[in-house]
Amino acid sequence: MSDSISTLKNKGLPAEALAFIESLPADQASKLAETVLAALETKDTRVEKAMNNALNVVPGPFRRPVKKMLFG
Amino acid sequence: MHIETQAELLKLSRLLEAEESDLAFLDGQNLDQLAAFRSAVSGFFYEQHQDSYQRLAGISKLVPTGASAKLATTVLGSVLAAGIASELPAERAIKLADKLPDDFLAKLCIHLEPSHSRDLLAAMPDQVVARVAKTLLAMGEHITLARFVAVIQPSALKAVTATVADGEAMVKIALYLEDKTKLDTLLGLLSEDQQRATLKAATDRELWPAVLSLNGHLNTELRGRMGNLVAEQGEAVLSHIIEVASEQRLWTNLLQAVNAMDNQHQQMVVNLAKLREADIMDSLIGTVAEENSWDELLTLLPLLDQAHLSPAVDVLTERRPDSLDQALSQAHDSHLLGLFGHLPDDELPRVARVVKDKAAASWQAFVERNGDAHEIAALKAQLA
Numbered sequence: 001m002s003d004s005i006s007t008l009k010n011k012g013l014p015a016e017a018l019a020f021i022e023s024l025p026a027d028q029a030s031k032l033a034e035t036v037l038a039a040l041e042t043k044d045t046r047v048e049k050a051m052n053n054a055l056n057v058v059p060g061p062f063r064r065p066v067k068k069m070l071f072g
Numbered sequence: 073m074h075i076e077t078q079a080e081l082l083k084l085s086r087l088l089e090a091e092e093s094d095l096a097f098l099d100g101q102n103l104d105q106l107a108a109f110r111s112a113v114s115g116f117f118y119e120q121h122q123d124s125y126q127r128l129a130g131i132s133k134l135v136p137t138g139a140s141a142k143l144a145t146t147v148l149g150s151v152l153a154a155g156i157a158s159e160l161p162a163e164r165a166i167k168l169a170d171k172l173p174d175d176f177l178a179k180l181c182i183h184l185e186p187s188h189s190r191d192l193l194a195a196m197p198d199q200v201v202a203r204v205a206k207t208l209l210a211m212g213e214h215i216t217l218a219r220f221v222a223v224i225q226p227s228a229l230k231a232v233t234a235t236v237a238d239g240e241a242m243v244k245i246a247l248y249l250e251d252k253t254k255l256d257t258l259l260g261l262l263s264e265d266q267q268r269a270t271l272k273a274a275t276d277r278e279l280w281p282a283v284l285s286l287n288g289h290l291n292t293e294l295r296g297r298m299g300n301l302v303a304e305q306g307e308a309v310l311s312h313i314i315e316v317a318s319e320q321r322l323w324t325n326l327l328q329a330v331n332a333m334d335n336q337h338q339q340m341v342v343n344l345a346k347l348r349e350a351d352i353m354d355s356l357i358g359t360v361a362e363e364n365s366w367d368e369l370l371t372l373l374p375l376l377d378q379a380h381l382s383p384a385v386d387v388l389t390e391r392r393p394d395s396l397d398q399a400l401s402q403a404h405d406s407h408l409l410g411l412f413g414h415l416p417d418d419e420l421p422r423v424a425r426v427v428k429d430k431a432a433a434s435w436q437a438f439v440e441r442n443g444d445a446h447e448i449a450a451l452k453a454q455l456a
Contacts, residue, residue, distance in 0.1 A: 011120070017112035020105055028097050035095070036113060039088040040120065043151075047121045050152040054128065057147050 002026075004033035011040070073099050074320065075281040077106075079247050083215055084110045087117070107250070111187070118155070118185040125155035132156060133164065141171035150176060154183035162195040169200055178207035182216045186250070193223045201228040202235065209241055217241075218248035221258055233261040239273030242266065247282045252289040259294050264301075271301055280313050284322040287329050296332035303337035311346040318352055323359040327368035342375045353383040354391050361395045370399070370407035374414040385419050389426045396423075397431035400438050408438065413447030424454040 009018055013036070021029050021036075055067055073081075077099055085092045087110055098106060128148070132140045144153040157165045157180060169177055181204055184193070193201075201224050208217050221229060236242055242262065246255055259267070274283040287295060302313070317326040330341050346352060360369045373384060388396050400408065415423060427435045435455075442448060 013116050014112040017109050017116065020109040020112075024101075031097065032095075035088050035090050039090070040117060042089055043117055043121065046149075046151055047124055047155075050148050051124060051128070053147045054143065054152075057143070 002030040002033060004030060004037050007037060008033055075247070075285050076103055077101075079282075080106050080110070083248065086215065087114055114185055115187055118158075118188055121155060122159070122188075125152075125159045128152065128156045129159035132160065132168075137164070137167045137171050140168055144168070144172065144180075145176050150179035151183045154180045154185075154189075158185060158188040158192060160192075162192050165192050166196060166200070169196065174203050174207045177204050178211060178213070178216075181208065181220070182213060184219075186219055190223050193220065194225065196224065196228070198225065198228040198231050201225075202231040205232040206235060209236065209238070212241075214241060214244035215248045218245045219250065221245060221249060222251050222254055226257075229257070230261055233258065233266075236266065237269065239266070239269030239271070240277050240279065242270045243273055243277075243279045243282050243286075246270075246286050252286070255286060255289045256291050256294055259290065259298070267298060267301060271298075271305060275305065275309050275312070280316040281320045281322065284313070284317060284320070284325045284329070288325040292332055295329060296334070299329040299333040300337055302329060303333050303341055307344060310341060310344055314344065314346045314352060318355040321355075321359050321362075323356050324363050324365040324368060327360075327365060327372065331368055331371060338372065339375050342372050343377050343380050347380055348383050350383055350386065350391075353387050357384070357387045357392055357395055361392065361398055364398075364402055366399045366403035367407050370403050370411050374410045376414075378416060381414070381416070381419070385415070385423065389422045393426045393430045396426050397434050400427075400431050400434035405438065405442055409442060409445050409447040412451055415451070417450065420451055420454045424451060427451070428455060 005018070005021060008021075021032050023029075024032060055063060073096075080103055081095050081098060082092055084098070084106065085095050088095070132143070135143070144156070148156070153176075157168070160168070172180070177200075201220065205217060205220060208220075217232075220232070224232070236245075246258060249255060249258070262270070270283070274280045287298065290298065303310070305313075313326065317323050330338055333341065347356075356369070360366055373381070376384065388399075439448065439452065
């Protein structure tokens, strides 16, 4: 199993999606898993950036409680 | 690449933010499995950030809708706003939608995750849906519109389709529909002018592969109506459609369309000069044999004039002699009787030869079931 497939498995990619990837020839499976992983990273970055942008517009005194609401 | 595979890979490439060409290696995979994979990955992506969406939705509920809308457009952006909207109660999301500019709302819709936004889209008032649909149409967002069609209220769908004059858009929306059983509803809402516009677009924009492929999903009544409109397109267009069916192996879809036409149109289509070409007829019968769509073909063969029947018999007896055995064992007897009854006397010897050499057992079984049928008397005599 390639690193990308293992990573996707650890991140909780549903079993049917994993099964589809693993049904492909090894080189194609790796390529597809890498593409899924790259897309996930892009989306992660986008969401994180937007969350930080949202936090930056909160007036100073409220920033700490809002940060807690947003990031736990 | 088959047109429906192209459509599926386009949807997947959008989800994965990749180039379509990067996923070309998936050509040949089962379409249903590809769609299920895409759906699972889409849900997975959403669930990775669902916690953030829920937290932001929680904050959004604390501020007035006007302020939320301002925050969405100036800070969050359409991607995050789509996630948040899916986590808001539908009533709140609808109020928010009313405060958002149409172009932002349209971009937000592009990023909605289908399985998590179904209820929200179904609850959207008709006028909001129609407004957003108009913007999406102007943006060429046919994939997003196709997702709308699947979940919006019938009244909203009617409002949306009434405004679509662009035939190319109609074909593409239909092609990208996830659930092709909705196709009947969608096409049924189109006026005859709109239906004609889709066929004109098919010719002008090289969309016949899509139209032929979609035809296979239509009910018989709509298939007949569309088929008759197709038949009125003239010989040049019809010959082009035959070439497309040949290149894309869409013969069964074309045969279904012709079978649903009225008799006069059937007669005209099956006797087009293009069908006399040996390679075209070979491709037709080859696809029919592959897809076991003999009944679709055999009902039409008795309509062929002698000049067209000969190339068909050439293929059945010379190029693909095994196919006659397959037809005899798989087609409906009444359709086979129609073919045998229509064979001119001078074609009987070569058909008899192939039956004897390649299909003796299936012919015997067929004769046992239909011994008294006058349609096969001459061939039986030839074989005696």
